[in-house]
Amino acid sequence: MLKGKVAAVTGGQRGIGRAICEKLAEYGADIAIIDMCDENAARETASAIESKGVKVRAYRCDVTDGASVKETFKAILADFGTIDILVNNAGITKDKLAMMMSEDDFEKVLDVNLSGAFRTSKEVIPVMLKKHSGKIINISSISGIIGNAGQVNYSASKAGLIGMTKSLARELASRNITCNAVAPGFVETDMTKNLPDGGKTLADSIPLRRFAKPEEIAGLVAFLASPAADYITGEVIRIDGGLAM
Ligand code: NDP
Numbered sequence: 001m002l003k004g005k006v007a008a009v010t011g012g013q014r015g016i017g018r019a020i021c022e023k024l025a026e027y028g029a030d031i032a033i034i035d036m037c038d039e040n041a042a043r044e045t046a047s048a049i050e051s052k053g054v055k056v057r058a059y060r061c062d063v064t065d066g067a068s069v070k071e072t073f074k075a076i077l078a079d080f081g082t083i084d085i086l087v088n089n090a091g092i093t094k095d096k097l098a099m100m101m102s103e104d105d106f107e108k109v110l111d112v113n114l115s116g117a118f119r120t121s122k123e124v125i126p127v128m129l130k131k132h133s134g135k136i137i138n139i140s141s142i143s144g145i146i147g148n149a150g151q152v153n154y155s156a157s158k159a160g161l162i163g164m165t166k167s168l169a170r171e172l173a174s175r176n177i178t179c180n181a182v183a184p185g186f187v188e189t190d191m192t193k194n195l196p197d198g199g200k201t202l203a204d205s206i207p208l209r210r211f212a213k214p215e216e217i218a219g220l221v222a223f224l225a226s227p228a229a230d231y232i233t234g235e236v237i238r239i240d241g242g243l244a245m
Helices: 013-026 039-050 064-082 102-132 152-175 196-204 213-225
Strands: 005-011 031-033 058-059 087-089 134-137 177-184 234-241
Touching: 005 013, 005 064, 005 102, 005 134, 013 031, 013 039, 013 087, 013 213, 031 039, 031 064, 039 058, 058 102, 064 102, 087 102, 087 196, 087 213, 102 134, 134 152, 134 213, 152 177, 177 213, 213 234
Parallel strands: 005 031, 005 087, 031 058, 087 134, 134 177, 177 234
Antiparallel strands: none
């Protein structure tokens, strides 16, 4: 389904990002992993994905550093020749009630989750414009749709991503480039592993009574990256077990 396509995934070394890399590779896409992780971790992820028979390279890059993002995309283009799919997945949390939250913690989360996606998108847009095709997929969150106490920074960044998704979709549609957002609820990753009572109370509040597995988010991203989604743009798809309906 994605054979011959090149996908760049930020935060692709672990968690949801890694599952996305694996799923896109299963469908035949070559993979550029963009992450801040150390070389050993990157090598381990890359070789797991390579075993699916596609080309994989890992790039050490901090999405808050504009120069590093530029260099990374230059290197990806030199190594792969093109980019067809960009998944903006890198994200962090720094949770606190608003009155206790420092301005620094507010800005840091915005810088990674929102401005990071802007920086990477800017690098792929000229490539996709020339090809008259491309798919940009932003990993938002239901926190960006319904808000969440203790997450004014995170919710603002994820709501911002939804606005950016819709504006990019409008800017790029005439060149056959789609831009969509995925809004997960709670997913079993490092980001949610330290919740009180192991997340049980939260899970009980979800209609489907459990957190999502990273592979389930990856399946939706792979669908949006595939030709089956060619007529979908500017959309935000919740994948939350019914939590925010
Ligand atoms: P993890 O914390 O497990 O992984 C986050 C990934 O992002 C890591 O690979 C990390 O790299 C990378 N990353 C963080 N900061 C940067 C940066 N400045 N530059 C480059 N890469 C960076 O998170 P999840 O897999 O859980 O989350 C992935 C995305 O899904 C995030 O955007 C998150 O907000 C979103 N999401 C997650 C939910 C959940 O319940 N888990 C729910 C809704 C949305 P490194 O390994 O080097 O630290």
